[in-house]
Amino acid sequence: MLSFKNSQLSTRTWVTLTFVVLFAIVLHRLFRFVRTYMWNPLRYRRAMQAQGVSGPTPFLMTGNLPEVQALKAESWKRPMNDISHDYVDRLFPHYRLWTERYGPRFLFWSGSQPIILETDPDLIKEVFSSDHKGPYAKYGPQTVLSKRVTGDALFALNGTKWLHRRRAVRPAFRGQLLEGLVEPVMTSTKEVLVSKWEKRLSESGGRECYIEDIVPHLAALTGDVIARALFRSSYEESNHAFEQHKELIRLEFQKQPLPCSWTPRSLIGYAKVAYQRFRRRRELHQSVLATVRGMVEKAMAQESKQKAHAHKDFLSLLLAANNDPETVAEGFQMSTKDLIQEARSFYTAGYQAPATALNWIFMLLAQHPTWQDRIYEELKEVAGDEGMLTMQVLNSLNNLSMVIYESLRLYTPAPEAHRTAVRDVQLGNLRILKGTSVSVCIPKLHRLPEFWGEDANEFNPERFRGGLSSARKHAVAYMPFSFGPRYCVAKTFALLEIRCIVAMIIQQFRFQLSPQYVHAPVIIGVGIQPKHGLPIVISRREGRPTMSENVQ
Ligand code: HEM
Structure with a gap:
């Protein structure tokens, strides 16, 4: 009897408790919602307005993203009239509009994230000089994506963890150590690109051959390079994992479109696709992780047995750096898990940016064939008729370096960079609140007339003749x-x-550029890409044996 009474009492208590907990959760969510989407925008905007910085009014939850997307869609719809490199207003129409309305510095919102666009080079220098203890850290969509795909790798870390990892990884990228990586790059270039283009030329039977779009060719090449350079000893396995990794990034990047209506049928369809995507992501994640783990463990076993293997790929460079007595003594050594995360992160960082850079280098060289000839003559002079490429040869090709520096100036692969204030901080005459991101539009910096002259929008590699440091007039x-x-x-x-x-x-x-080429730079993912691809016409250099003849 007593126990029945007790259990009745406890059931009631249970129900009450459940309600209290549920109510607390709902209240907490509501509080967070109001704070994130209503109170913070109000507080941040007021604080900035009091200091003379205004900006567009954000929408609830999406901030200014819908306006940015609409402006970009309109601006990117049409190609540019001619092959002009003056594309900043086209790529960032929102910056142009808001600069006209609110001045060079304004506050806008990416969802719930407040962002200040900074254009003063001295202040940009101050923000980007912040170290692991400094007032700015690296947070943002790219770091979130990187964390989701690869976990705690260098790219996404902050604070002391970042410092330790950077110290552990950096020695692997030191100058002379990279000598051994020229060979994998050459092998990839020969197999993935040169021999294919040679075949296309012979099949076309003529002196010239049309290649409809070199963008996928270059993406395949840099993918192959990073897979080979990272895991030379297990390249075949690694190549498969790399393809899976690329699919995983695509899935993470492409948000699932919302259901087209709120009918039960459409909602069920949406949930089905969401579940399939979730399963595929989990499958890919586990498969890539297992392959990379296998390769790291194999390399670790080889590293301890046979030193001769060292320095032939990134992984052995990383392992050598990791076992360096100094790294060990200072406590920066990475665990196997850290090594796996770094290897996976290099997969991501290592193929996209070089591919984007190469797209535009080839576009600019195709537009300026005299620079191709200058590089060719210099190559003959430095490397002789045999044309053996070594690290020393490559580093001494001044015309080639000038073209690369100028291309990276005009078409920087990652055009935007951000740092987020981790505490309230003074930036020039502005008090920035904790959580605000400071954003930089790099193509704008690369065209400032006070540093680059009135011809800043022209392709002129000569500006780098005296080297990078003398061309760069500000840090x-x-x-x-x-x-x-x-x-x-x-x-x-x-x-x-x-x-x-x-x-x-x-x-x-x-x-040379094909007449079909349509100049329309747009931002895809995080890089600047030619919207309609990059068609070119290639011909063989007079008197050059083909690569396959060369090898025989
Ligand atoms: C043309 C080629 C490349 C360009 C233009 C480029 C550009 C950049 C930029 C702008 C950042 C800093 C982002 C920021 O400040 O928020 C960065 C960081 C990084 N990049 Fe690259 N990158 C290139 C190639 C590579 C390659 C080939 C790898 C790997 C093999 C790589 C690995 C990394 C890593 C790990 C970081 C993070 C560093 C840290 O936070 O300490 N990058 N890259």
């Missing part, structure tokens, strides 16, 4: 690889890879 006037402690850790490798690929192609071919 942040040129930042394709970013600036400050978080600049691209793989910059030396990326430049080596690009030099090698361009040199090998110029050794074999001449190329």
Whole structure:
């Protein structure tokens, strides 16, 4: 009797408790919603307005994203009239509009994220100089995506964790150590691109051959390069994992469109697709993880047995750096899990940006064939008729470097960079509240007339004749690889890879833009891409043996 009474009492208590918990959850969600989407925008906007900075009114939840998307869609609809590199207003129509309305510095919202566009080079330098203890850190959609795909890798870390990882990874990218990576880059270029173009030329029977779009060719090439350079010893397996990794990134990037109506049928269809996507993502994630884990463990076993294997791919460079007595003594050594995350992160970082850079280098060289000839002559002079490419040869090709620097200035692969204030901070005359991102439009910096002259929108590699440091009139006037402690850790490798690929192609071919080329730069993902592809016409260089003849 007593126990029945007790259990009745406890059932009632249970029900009450459940209601209290549910109510607390709902209240908490409601509170967060009001704070994130209503209170914060009000507070941040008031704080900025009090300091003379205004901006467009954000919508609830989406901020200014719908306006940005509409402006971009309108601006990117049509191609440019001619092949002009003056595309900043086209690519960032919202910046132009808001600059006209609110001045050079304004506050806008990406969803619930407040962003200040900063254009003053001195202040940009200050923000990007922030180190792991500084007032700015790296948060944003790219870091979120990177964390989702690869976990805690260098690209997405902050604070002391980032510092330790950067110290552990950096030695793998030091100059001379990269010598061994020229060979995998050459092998990929020969197999994935040169031999295919040679075949197309012979099949076309003529001196010239039309290639409808080189963008996928270059993406396949840089993908092959990173898979080969990262895991040379298990390239075949790694190549498969790499394809899966690319699919995973595509799935993470492409948001599932919302249901077209709110009918039960459409909602069930939506839920079905969402579940299938979730399952596929999980499948891919597990498969890539298993392959990369296998390769890392195999490389670790080889590394301890046979030192001769070292320095032939990134993984062995990473392992060597990781076992370096200094790294061990300072406590920066990475665990196997860290190594796996870094390897996966290099997959992502290592193929997109070089492919984007190469697209525009080839577009500009095709538009300016005299620069192809200058590079070719210089190559003959430095490398002789045999044309053997080594790291020393590649680094001494001044005309090639000038063209690459100028292309990266005009078409920087990652055009926007952000840092987020981790505490309230003074930036110039502005008090920035914790959580605000400071955004930089790099193509704008790369065209400032005070640093680049009145011809800033022209392709003129001559401006780099005296080297990069003398051309750059301000620390942040040129930042394709970013600036400050978080600049691209793989910059030396990326430049080596690009030099090698361009040199090998110029050794074999001449190329020009096809009349079908339509100039319409747009942003896809995070990089600037030619919207209608890049069709070119190639011809063989007079008197050059084909690569296959060369090998025999
Ligand atoms: C032309 C080629 C490349 C360009 C233009 C480029 C550009 C950049 C930029 C702008 C950043 C800094 C982003 C920021 O400040 O928020 C960055 C960071 C990074 N890049 Fe690259 N990158 C290139 C190639 C590569 C390659 C080939 C790899 C790997 C093999 C790589 C690995 C990384 C990593 C790991 C970071 C994060 C560094 C850190 O946060 O400490 N990048 N890159």
